[in-house]
Amino acid sequence: MEINNKIIDIYTVKKQELITPHYLRITFHIPESLVEQLKSVKEGSNNKLFIPSQGTHNIHLPNEEKSSSVEESIEQVRTYTNRKIDLFNRELKIDFVLHEDYGPASSWASKAKPGDKLKVAMKQGIKPLVPKYDRYILIGDYTALPVISCILEQLPDGVKAEVLLEVYGAKDEIPLLSKTETQIRWLHNPHPEKGSYLASISKTLLRDKKENETYIYIAAEYETVNKLRDYLKNRLMWDSVNYAAVSYWTTTESSLAN
Ligand SMILES: Cc1cc2nc3c(=O)[nH]c(=O)nc-3n(C[C@H](O)[C@H](O)[C@H](O)COP(=O)(O)OP(=O)(O)OC[C@H]3O[C@@H](n4cnc5c(N)ncnc54)[C@H](O)[C@@H]3O)c2cc1C
Incomplete structure (x- = not known):
């Protein structure tokens, strides 16, 4: 229905x-x-x-x-x-x-x-998951692996994607398929509920990127997303059309992610 x-x-x-x-x-x-x-x-x-x-x-x-x-x-x-x-x-x-x-x-x-x-x-809606750019940075933790896998599968040939993904351990890394030129870096965090280095490592990847050339997609735990959104908005002064930062879950009981 x-x-x-x-x-x-x-x-x-x-x-x-x-x-x-x-x-x-x-x-x-x-x-x-x-x-x-x-x-x-x-x-x-x-x-x-x-x-x-x-x-x-x-x-x-x-x-x-x-x-x-x-x-x-x-x-x-x-x-x-x-x-x-x-x-x-x-x-x-x-x-x-x-x-x-x-x-x-x-x-x-x-x-x-x-x-x-x-x-x-x-x-319902068949809009692309991310807007059209030549370069992408996709940052996510293990909850974002499904959406990042789909984004990579749907990106066209000829664009470049840098991907930073945090999972529990090496055995949780899964093959990612894409027509794009993709660089993938996996981070391991056996206790994500106790905190994550994803935000600080992501900042080193983001700091030399030029606005309007690269689209940034971030999906992860609330604190990580907040830190990265703040970094892009208030430190790098990026316009929000060039990025999406989505909170997927939270370490607190209140489940802000949903
Ligand atoms: C747009 C969107 C898409 C999502 N897609 C996926 C997806 O494809 N696959 C997927 O697995 N998740 C996905 N998530 C995240 C998922 O909705 C949350 O992890 C959700 O809280 C899990 O519900 P639950 O009933 O298992 O736990 P909840 O009842 O929400 O939480 C119970 C306890 O577990 C903790 N908790 C919840 N999630 C996690 C977690 N990931 N790691 C550690 N502790 C956690 C909470 O802090 C709480 O203490 C997505 C979220 C969003 C917003």
Whole structure:
């Protein structure tokens, strides 16, 4: 169903696979009735997952009538990335970081099995994930690996991309495909919830870049994003059209990222 330009539907889990020690990929089956609508959703765009309370199997779309006998699910909403929308094989893939402090989303993913259902809302829109530039710097932590993978896959031949990615360890590095000339640097941080050097290392990469020539995309933990946004805006005095800095999660309980 469509509400306010969003496609909201219930997807069935087809497969759960551990792609690295800290990444769990869930493959969902896309119902045939959604194929046409999903042509207007971009890979790498974000979604809203409605995580049902544990043990709940009755999941409803907003206008569906519920019988009074079914248990009411209290949903927790979390934001994730549509890592792959494969309309030919009718599969949607979402990669979940298995972080230390399990929350409803990571915990749901870790227990998901074929046949489980999840309500997902996706935004319609086929705008490129990043504007057209000749050079890019893509900075992210492990939660941004899905979106940065999609950006790299979608960038055209002939542009250059420098990528700085922080993951837990060497075994969490995954191959990134791109037609661009790409330089990738991996950082390892086994305890991201205790802090990160991503912001300070990124600053050394950013300081000699020329505004208007390079587009900067940053997605990571709230503090890291704040420091880098402040650096670009107040130290390098860049116009915000040349960068995007998005907070993906927070170390505090309040979950500012969502
Ligand atoms: C646009 C967007 C796209 C995103 N895409 C993805 C994606 O594709 N894959 C993905 O894994 N995440 C993604 N995230 C991040 C994800 O939404 C958050 O990590 C979310 O808080 C996880 O929900 P949860 O229910 O597991 O934990 P929550 O209930 O939100 O948090 C529970 C506890 O875990 C801590 N916590 C939450 N996330 C992390 C983390 N990553 N590392 C360490 N501690 C954490 C919190 O501080 C809290 O203490 C995205 C976020 C945004 C805004």
